[in-house]
Amino acid sequence: MLAADKKEQAFFIPLIAVLLGLLVGAVLMLISGYNPIVGYGALFTGIFGSLYDLGETIREVTPLIFTGLAVAFAFRTGLFNIGVEGQFIVGSLAAVAVGVLFDLPWYIHAPFAFLAGCVAGGLWAAIPGFLKAKLHVHEVITSIMLNYVALISVNYIIRTYLKSASERTEKIKSSASLSFEPLSALFDYSRIHLGIIIALVFAFLFYIVLWRTIWGYELRAVGYNPFASEYAGMNVPRNLVTSMMISGLFAGAGGAAESLGVYGYMAINAASPGYGFDGIAVALLGSNNPIGIVLAAILFGSLQYGSNNMQHQAHIPTEIITIVIAVTILFVAANGAVKWLVKWARRKPKGEAKEYDRT
Numbered sequence: 629m630l631a632a633d634k635k636e637q638a639f640f641i642p643l644i645a646v647l648l649g650l651l652v653g654a655v656l657m658l659i660s661g662y663n664p665i666v667g668y669g670a671l672f673t674g675i676f677g678s679l680y681d682l683g684e685t686i687r688e689v690t691p692l693i694f695t696g697l698a699v700a701f702a703f704r705t706g707l708f709n710i711g712v713e714g715q716f717i718v719g720s721l722a723a724v725a726v727g728v729l730f731d732l733p734w735y736i737h738a739p740f741a742f743l744a745g746c747v748a749g750g751l752w753a754a755i756p757g758f759l760k761a762k763l764h765v766h767e768v769i770t771s772i773m774l775n776y777v778a779l780i781s782v783n784y785i786i787r788t789y790l791k792s793a794s795e796r797t798e799k800i801k802s803s804a805s806l807s808f809e810p811l812s813a814l815f816d817y818s819r820i821h822l823g824i825i826i827a828l829v830f831a832f833l834f835y836i837v838l839w840r841t842i843w844g845y846e847l848r849a850v851g852y853n854p855f856a857s858e859y860a861g862m863n864v865p866r867n868l869v870t871s872m873m874i875s876g877l878f879a880g881a882g883g884a885a886e887s888l889g890v891y892g893y894m895a896i897n898a899a900s901p902g903y904g905f906d907g908i909a910v911a912l913l914g915s916n917n918p919i920g921i922v923l924a925a926i927l928f929g930s931l932q933y934g935s936n937n938m939q940h941q942a943h944i945p946t947e948i949i950t951i952v953i954a955v956t957i958l959f960v961a962a963n964g965a966v967k968w969l970v971k972w973a974r975r976k977p978k979g980e981a982k983e984y985d986r987t
Contacts, residue, residue: 670937673937683815707875715879747880
């Protein structure tokens with residue numbers, strides 16, 4: 629019964645949080661003088677109004693799946709990887725560098741470029757993992773500070789070594805691209821790319837590694853109790869570094885997919901793209917479960933893309949959707965309050981309870 633209740637809560641509490649977030653968004657629209665029915669209608673149309681919009685929505689969802697998996701993998705193994713943003717950026721640069729500098733057949737070039745992004749993200753995440761394992765430096769501090777190091781370093785490398793005529797790298801070779809014309813044509817030539825398929829495969833691998841392998845059991849055991857794991861003969865420092873590296877690999881894969889599939893180059897960033905921080909919200913809403921993360925990424929990506937149509941069609945500021953997402957995260961984080969609301973709604977009348985007691 630307890631296991632069933634936990635599964636039920638894992639499903640219903642995020643759902644209730646989303647509904648409460650949408651309700652708060654509707655109230656804000658009313659207070660601001662906008663019609664929430666028109667606003668959410670425009671949001672829905674912006675997501676599903678055409679095959680092109682649907683393809684662009686999927687394109688927006690793709691990096692969120694990768695970064696959500698990155699955050700969740702670290703959390704499942706007892707670590708807090710707040711450096712997913714930096715790992716995403718580093719992975720993006722590595723993939724673009726391989727795409728620009730090498731000239732190979734497509735069946736070698738594209739996998740090589742994507743793998744380079746994965747490895748770069750993993751190695752960047754290994755730094756806070758190593759500092760945690762050897763020097764006991766908390767990974768939250770080191771990983772979040774490395775976001776800024778990654779951004780500044782990548783900008784320097786692009787400006788010094790890879791810059792073309794404008795403030796960006798040259799275009800990658802077509803052989804390194806993850807864009808796939810038959811898939812794009814299916815969605816009215818939107819920018820959807822093979823990254824979405826890779827992201828779903830990675831979500832499946834996330835589940836297999838953590839819950840269907842001895843290796844994954846070790847990683848989770850070290851996260852739950854490093855002292856007991858060490859007593860059982862597990863190599864705690866090695867597992868800590870490995871966990872962070874795999875988490876960074878997911879993040880680097882997201883950066884590689886975005887650069888190779890959507891843009892084909894990397895620009896000098898005045899600010900980070902933000903997918904790494906959004907991944908924290910996706911992992912939280914998805915309860916650090918691969919299926920939940922995919923669903924949460926679909927929700928967040930849809931809201932982010934559809935909010936543009938809210939602004940154009942209903943003239944409602946896109947900040948309303950940002951507030952909806954923030955409130956949703958707030959309700960998920962305050963799941964104790966949501967659980968109390970659920971119990972209160974399910975509470976039986978006193979008379980009914982007494983009658984049940986007599987029987």
